[in-house]
Amino acid sequence: MIVSRIEARRDEDTVAVGPLVGRLLDGLPPEAVLTDSDITASYANDMASFCPAGTPAVVVLPRTVEQVQHVMRTATALRVPVVPQGARTGLSGAANATDGCIVLSLTRMDAILEINPVDRVAVVEPGVVNATLSHAVGEHGLSYPPDPSSWETCTIGGNIGTASGGLCCVKYGVTAEYVLGLDVVLADGRLMSTGRRTAKGVAGYDLTRLFVGSEGSLGVVVRAILALRPQPPEQLVLAAEFASGAAACDAVCRIMAGGHVPSLLELMDRTTVKAVNDMARMGLPESTEALLLAAFDTTDPAADLTALGALCEAAGATQVVPAEDAAESELLLQARRLSLVALEAVKGTTMIDDVCVPRSRLGELIDGVERIAEKYRLTIGVVAHAGDGNTHPTVCFDAQDPDESRRARESFDEIMALGLELGGTITGEHGVGVLKKEWLAREIGPVGVEMQRAVKQVFDPLNLLNPGKLF
Template sequence: MGSLLAELHDAVGADGVLTDADVTAAYRRDMMPLAPYGQPLAVVLPASAEQVRAVVRACARHRTPIVPRGAGSGLSGAANAVDGCVVLATVRMNAILEVDPDNRLAVVEPGVVNLDLRGAVEKHGLFYPPDPSSYDWCTIGGNLSTNAGGLCCVKYGVTTDSVLGLDVVLADGELLRTGRRTVKGVAGYDLTRLFVGSEGTLGVITRATLALRPLPQAPATLVAAFDGTAAAGAAVSRVVAEGVVPSLMEIMDRTSIRAVERFLKTDLGADGALLLCQSDAGGEAARRELAAIGQACESAGAVLVYATDDLGEGRDLLAARRAVLPALEVYGAWLTDDVCVPRTRIADLIAGCERIGDEVGLRVAVVGHAGDGNMHPTIVYDPSSEDEFVRARRAFDEILGLGLALGGTVTGEHGVGKVKREWLAREIGPVGLRVHREIKRALDPGNLFNPGSMFEL
């Protein structure tokens, strides 16, 4: 391996290759405690696409696997190291190369932090919609690799809906350019969408051309309280049926509400479920949207509906949703699941999660993006107890099974990674899995990139 390390030093410089085990330990895994991980041979920190190409060629010559990595904020183990691999971290490739206000696009390197991009384009009156909960430290490259979502997906979609084109280093070290800078374009296969969400298994993204939108109006906010999740679920269905598309529609179950009330020392006024909605349509249009949502909630049995266009008040209301995970940490470590179900089955999922929690004897809190059915059941357990960890894993898997049984998918935005491989196989079936493997072999015949992520070759 000394020869490979020498080549890596030549490729990225001595300060761009980390081999001290105490240092590389921080790069072994992401935020998912269930996913397996190994010990990398080295971590490399390239600063350009040419350096990435040199690293890829060196690793290919030595048949050493490469695991691409962003900031490590993922929740599926997709960036977890395998023994003897080279972790290729793109954090030094952090330049916003271009902002084109007239064509509403930006060109960025993969190490750009999501929040930094949002701030940079906002100066031009523009908006980059994808907003994962870790948007203040996750990177665009990681968002692209996992096709990340966020709270605004109901109106603006997930990451792939904002990607026009990519530069990708392939397994032979060649640089592939996909997509275009135009609004429309159907020349050839849609290779851009193939690489978005591929979790680093097909290549290393080194540049992205991203579509931007006009900066939305300041949001108006509505909160609705319900005695039970069935009524809250019915309200979501009524909103969808009315054709109203808020910029945000989040749901919290009873367990989440109680945890947040204790954590924030407040009373949210809901015994069973809470629905939080925002509209960024602006002015009278926003008031009309929230009025329609409020009427749908009242018709479904809401015990309280309150709307405001005061920004500070809106932030305070949304703070309850954002405080769920910190509130749950009071009770122990948390393990967040990620399933997406038809919006008409949200109440069924929440009820099923409550049942699963009772069966395994652990607290399960459910929050999620009600507007698109993407729920995040969160299991709380004692990490020092092997028994509780086993029960948490059981609950995690049973929730995935429940999501599939309700007509949903095992991941709405976190990805498959190394923790849901068997569940991907169950969801897409043998033919789907065969096609995945054939695509992988066509682009990466030596299984160089992120082996064992998503599926075994």
């Protein structure tokens, strides 16, 4: 009886998947349509913990806009949900599959179509890796500033979907400020262009900004026009040690109130510093309670670092060490980029929060996270884009321990509640996805949720694009 039920189930799956795959193959080459269950399972989720993921019916890897349109027309005709994906480096479950969906992986659409030094724009496909674009425009004396910690693997399409930030956003801003225009395939397969490639433009509603951060729920980005900047001078980094997180946050407040514009202002707490040393033997000072990294890419960065160092000392820094050259600066930045990976190695699993608060309340958040860690008997490391108040409290836990997993989830929720209490937001750059759906509703309120659902209904009336995400 059990065997016959299994065979019957297989027959049902064949009937359900067969027409879908056949229709997809009408407009896609066979190598672009993956149905092997072991392979499709590997596309089921991003890097977030505690986020449910379903079983995809099929994974497709288109190379052209027309192929993406074919996928969406097929999905609409058969009423099959579609989950767009980039490199799946996200941390909120926004790229997680739903049962029976088409996973639409855009990683093979990875062409840089144009770099224009006069207009200072790049035109790219969504699968272009952030670091690849940065290196390419650098050859023209230009830069693309948004630089998430995963910049060597994350894609521009994923960056657009989550409105990602990066280490240099304190001076240069986040992804949304660099997306001038988009080509988007809508849920029914139509192609729409938004925005512009000119330096200015205010024609109609700003639909470009609407798509940035929409997590693939409104349409599939297939081309992006990105603003570029002249390549800045090489930056120098300063490291300042503090005996408390509060003192480090006081230094941040003094720096920003003093009108300084560092290209980077990052904070690592003692737990994070130790984790990085344990993993990479970086030789960072473990005697410190908080390590502040600041950088300037001005014409005289040494002078700027001297002035900033004085402010750190006034705030109680126990030691201020400016890097002597670019190589030493890069070593310090590499330590910061390794932070989240190093914290994951502490217990094997992490929940990475993404609470952003006003800079003036940064110290209160860090003190509150420390209390929460003690309350739940957990290791919680804090790394932060301190210059804009965006913190990443990272809960380290053993996923095989049910009690510890429960405490991890409760501590995560308490940190988000604290962020809202301090006038902040539940996510500064990682997005909502599955992980923070409940908290988005708390932050924007019932009217906000109603309006956002109405927008979703206009663009995706059948709720086929990334269903179950955001709200």
